[in-house]
Amino acid sequence: MSYGPDISKWDRRRRYEQKHRDLGLCSQCSEPAVNGTSYCEKHLVSHRKHMKEIYEKRKAERLCVHCGRPLHEEDENYVCHGRSSCKPSRRQI
Ligand SMILES: [Zn+2]
Numbered sequence: 001m002s003y004g005p006d007i008s009k010w011d012r013r014r015r016y017e018q019k020h021r022d023l024g025l026c027s028q029c030s031e032p033a034v035n036g037t038s039y040c041e042k043h044l045v046s047h048r049k050h051m052k053e054i055y056e057k058r059k060a061e062r063l064c065v066h067c068g069r070p071l072h073e074e075d076e077n078y079v080c081h082g083r084s085s086c087k088p089s090r091r092q093i
Pocket residue numbers: 026027028029030031039040041042043
């Protein structure tokens with residue numbers, strides 16, 4: 001039984017990223033990654049820009065900037081504080 005070309009492609013991609021992480025290289029290219037991140041300087045800039053866009057979009061739509069869920073009246077700073085539903089992934093930020 002075959003998993004099809006898409007799955008194996010995805011799997012190769014995962015392994016490629018894992019290998020790069022292990023070697024301390026950027027996950028998007030083969031440049032050395034900036035300490036504590038999985039991006040080189042160039043891709044770190046575009047990654048941060050992308051994260052900022054998500055942040056601004058969520059703020060504009062009054063969603064939690066961490067998990068993207070709709071905020072309640074009492075929530076401050078655009079984060080659904082203390083709610084078990086909010087599980088921000090630090091690795092993605
Ligand atoms: Zn890169």
